Amino acid sequence: MTPDRRLAGLEDRARLRLPAPVFEYVAQGARDGHTTAAAPGSWRQWPLHPHVLRDVTRVDPGTVVLGRTTAVPFGVAPTTLQRAIHPDGELAIARAVAAADGLMVVSSNAGTTFADLATTGVRWWVQCYLPADRTLALPLLRRAVEAGADAVVLTVDTPVVGTKYSTDPQGTVIWDVVDPSMLRVNFDPGYDDAPGSEKALDLGPHDIDWLRSTTGLPVVVKGVLRGDDAVRAVDAGASAVWVSNHGGRQLDGAVSTASALPGVVAAVHGRAQVYVDGGIRTGIDVVTALALGADHVFLGRLPLWALVDGEHGVRETLSELRDQTLETLRLTGAATVPDTRGLVVVEGAKGL
Numbered sequence: 001m002t003p004d005r006r007l008a009g010l011e012d013r014a015r016l017r018l019p020a021p022v023f024e025y026v027a028q029g030a031r032d033g034h035t036t037a038a039a040p041g042s043w044r045q046w047p048l049h050p051h052v053l054r055d056v057t058r059v060d061p062g063t064v065v066l067g068r069t070t071a072v073p074f075g076v077a078p079t080t081l082q083r084a085i086h087p088d089g090e091l092a093i094a095r096a097v098a099a100a101d102g103l104m105v106v107s108s109n110a111g112t113t114f115a116d117l118a119t120t121g122v123r124w125w126v127q128c129y130l131p132a133d134r135t136l137a138l139p140l141l142r143r144a145v146e147a148g149a150d151a152v153v154l155t156v157d158t159p160v161v162g163t164k165y166s167t168d169p170q171g172t173v174i175w176d177v178v179d180p181s182m183l184r185v186n187f188d189p190g191y192d193d194a195p196g197s198e199k200a201l202d203l204g205p206h207d208i209d210w211l212r213s214t215t216g217l218p219v220v221v222k223g224v225l226r227g228d229d230a231v232r233a234v235d236a237g238a239s240a241v242w243v244s245n246h247g248g249r250q251l252d253g254a255v256s257t258a259s260a261l262p263g264v265v266a267a268v269h270g271r272a273q274v275y276v277d278g279g280i281r282t283g284i285d286v287v288t289a290l291a292l293g294a295d296h297v298f299l300g301r302l303p304l305w306a307l308v309d310g311e312h313g314v315r316e317t318l319s320e321l322r323d324q325t326l327e328t329l330r331l332t333g334a335a336t337v338p339d340t341r342g343l344v345v346v347e348g349a350k351g352l
């Protein structure tokens with residue numbers, strides 16, 4: 001099989017190898033799954049207008065993310081339950097990302113301690129949700145800062161968890177089969193029973209400033225789909241906004257990130273960085289997102305499917321995606337990421 005086709009086949013391999021509830025947990029979207037299903041093809045709504053007669057002898061796919069260069073323009077998005085896919089879980093992904101000189105965002109629900117993760121030497125950010133009683137978030141944030149997190153990613157699209165349906169005839173869901181020690185190891189014991197530990201329903205721009213001053217880290221706001229919200233986040237002190245619909249796992253019917261990205265980029269107008277995830281499965285998707293103005297691109301399910309083969313599988317996948325990205329850059333006449341701007345024609349992105 002050619003390398004490119006292998007990436008496309010990762011999900012099918014994972015379906016065969018993983019216990020059914022684990023596969024379903026990763027693959028599923030909220031409700032009827034429309035937003036999840038639409039994502040992978042959505043980048044093709046933007047045809048590329050390649051340059052020719054340009055020197056692409058040397059091509060550099062690196063990007064600068066919050067002031068530091070990463071060797072590849074894609075990183076790993078935060079996802080729960082990596083240890084249910086492979087016993088090495090987050091550690092396998094971290095080692096593979098470190099080898100690619102990339103960036104990993106670690107879910108607050110991770111099953112690996114931040115201190116253990118830091119031993120891999122990976123550059124990493126911590127992702128968090130804020131609870132109704134904000135002070136309950138402090139111990140986890142403190143552990144992340146102490147272990148060397150570079151930034152904090154506040155996920156803002158989850159005031160409640162979007163409903164998902166099980167297709168298992170017996171109704172077995174992931175939580176029936178997963179060992180609870182595989183997740184949430186960075187929280188204080190008893191966190192979930194503490195009054196006020198439920199997700200905040202009153203999240204607002206002031207939380208961005210609170211998070212920044214509490215942690216001393218730059219704040220990235222994840223789950224933005226509208227230009228006006230992106231501006232509110234930036235006005236409140238966000239260093240970056242992350243265009244995401246949570247892989248379609250929250251609001252089914254939400255706009256694709258491929259459609260939302262140009263409006264957010266236009267509204268932010270260079271005042272902060274803009275990242276994106278959602279349905280990124282090929283190097284062509286990566287370059288299309290960069291061409292639309294994303295400063296970095298994140299991968300959710302792709303590294304999870306690859307994790308079935310542990311660190312080796314993730315390394316291979318990241319390396320193939322890098323190769324595809326390099327080929328696409330050459331074929332579009334772009335020697336660097338800034339050269340990709342203008343490869344896609346966007347009419348009248350107004351910030352919504």
Ligand SMILES: Cc1cc2nc3c(=O)[nH]c(=O)nc-3n(C[C@H](O)[C@H](O)[C@H](O)COP(=O)(O)O)c2cc1C
Nearest residue numbers: 026077078079080107155246247277278279300301
């Ligand atoms: C199994 C799974 C678990 C996830 N867990 C989290 C999480 O803990 N925090 C978060 O902000 N996003 C979470 N996400 C959303 C991802 O960070 C990302 O936004 C999404 O997966 C991107 O879409 P893609 O899977 O099509 O690449 C999760 C996604 C999946 C598939």
